[in-house]
Amino acid sequence: MAEILGSFEQAVLLAIVRLADRAYGRAILKEVAARLERDVAAGAVQATLERLERKGLARSRLGSGTPIRDGRARRFYTVLPDGVRALNDARKTHDSVWRGFARPLKARG
Amino acid sequence: MPNPPAAAEALLLVLLPVDVRESVSGDLLEEYRESRIPALGELRANIWYCRQVGGIWLRAYWWLVVPVVLLLLVHDVFNTFRAPSGASYLDGLPKLALAAMSPLGVLGLLGLASAYGSWRTQRWEGGLAAALGVSVVAWLFMAVWWNATLYPFAQVQQSNPYWVHAWHWSTHRAAPPFVLGFNPDTPEETFLRWVFWDNVGALFFLGIAMLVGSCVCGGIGSTLGVITSRWRPIARQKP
Numbered sequence: 142m143a144e145i146l147g148s149f150e151q152a153v154l155l156a157i158v159r160l161a162d163r164a165y166g167r168a169i170l171k172e173v174a175a176r177l178e179r180d181v182a183a184g185a186v187q188a189t190l191e192r193l194e195r196k197g198l199a200r201s202r203l204g205s206g207t208p209i210r211d212g213r214a215r216r217f218y219t220v221l222p223d224g225v226r227a228l229n230d231a232r233k234t235h236d237s238v239w240r241g242f243a244r245p246l247k248a249r250g
Numbered sequence: 251m252p253n254p255p256a257a258a259e260a261l262l263l264v265l266l267p268v269d270v271r272e273s274v275s276g277d278l279l280e281e282y283r284e285s286r287i288p289a290l291g292e293l294r295a296n297i298w299y300c301r302q303v304g305g306i307w308l309r310a311y312w313w314l315v316v317p318v319v320l321l322l323l324v325h326d327v328f329n330t331f332r333a334p335s336g337a338s339y340l341d342g343l344p345k346l347a348l349a350a351m352s353p354l355g356v357l358g359l360l361g362l363a364s365a366y367g368s369w370r371t372q373r374w375e376g377g378l379a380a381a382l383g384v385s386v387v388a389w390l391f392m393a394v395w396w397n398a399t400l401y402p403f404a405q406v407q408q409s410n411p412y413w414v415h416a417w418h419w420s421t422h423r424a425a426p427p428f429v430l431g432f433n434p435d436t437p438e439e440t441f442l443r444w445v446f447w448d449n450v451g452a453l454f455f456l457g458i459a460m461l462v463g464s465c466v467c468g469g470i471g472s473t474l475g476v477i478t479s480r481w482r483p484i485a486r487q488k489p
Binding site: 170171210211 | 251270273274275278279280284301302308309
């Protein structure tokens with residue numbers, strides 16, 4: 142059984158998958174905010190990335206900086222095989238829970 | 251290129267663990283310059299930046315704010331609701347529990363906050379920022395709490411002989427009426443007004459005590475945290 146992911150963890154991991162080799166902190170922040178259609182705190186993304194690394198679902202490496210960041214290094218993230226497994230499990234559970242329902246649900250009464 | 255508020259940026263660098271300091275501060279700086287300044291203008295972009303720094307602080311240390319606030323609340327509630335003789339309902343508790351609920355408990359938690367802060371960031375200043383931050387947030391919470399509970403608590407207090415005696419004692423003896431403008435013999439000098447000024451004074455002294463406590467306990471805790479941070483595992487590549 143893979144790690145059970147929260148919805149925000151799923152959003153961050155999927156952002157890393159989507160961004161591929163461009164997945165660094167700020168790009169992930171923007172991608173997550175765009176997908177969730179709301180403003181997301183940088184601290185929330187950062188804390189989630191730290192947690193995902195601790196759980197062994199993602200890893201990071203340092204890249205080069207750019208002038209707009211005053212030369213400060215970017216940290217690029219990659220999803221590890223356990224992370225991919227956890228995402229697939231989350232999707233399977235989600236689909237299973239929703240099976241048989243027409244989306245969007247209609248309110249009764 | 252525009253820069254975020256220097257104090258907020260300095261605080262951010264103190265708050266972040268050494269292995270993500272450069273990348274996270276760089277991400278925020280890039281977002282600030284490339285997206286927020288053009289979209290929001292300088293003032294609102296600065297507010298956004300400060301909010302991000304505050305959020306990062308709160309995510310790291312909220313679990314230390316909670317026990318400090320709870321201790322202060324318990325202390326306040328049992329200080330307000332007393333037996334008519336003035337005895338505290340907590341008096342029957344074991345000495346260790348009483349010590350933990352006294353100001354010593356708060357000082358211990360401030361020491362813990364700073365030890366954790368300096369262990370996490372591997373910087374002495376990181377510990378001090380943690381302890382001072384916990385103090386500031388707890389103090390702000392108490393300011394709101396005392397303001398919100400002033401009226402309902404005073405309703406109960408004024409039926410307790412202990413508090414009525416304290417009101418008269420305080421206004422007649424501890425501070426002469428001409429100093430604070432109190433005169434309980436006049437109709438406009440109410441118990442509620444006295445409780446209000448009592449809370450203001452308590453808030454002032456709480457602020458001073460927590461500031462001093464943060465600096466002293468924070469200094470000791472930070473030193474311990476820096477020493478023990480040598481054994482902190484860092485999975486990531488350092489900048």
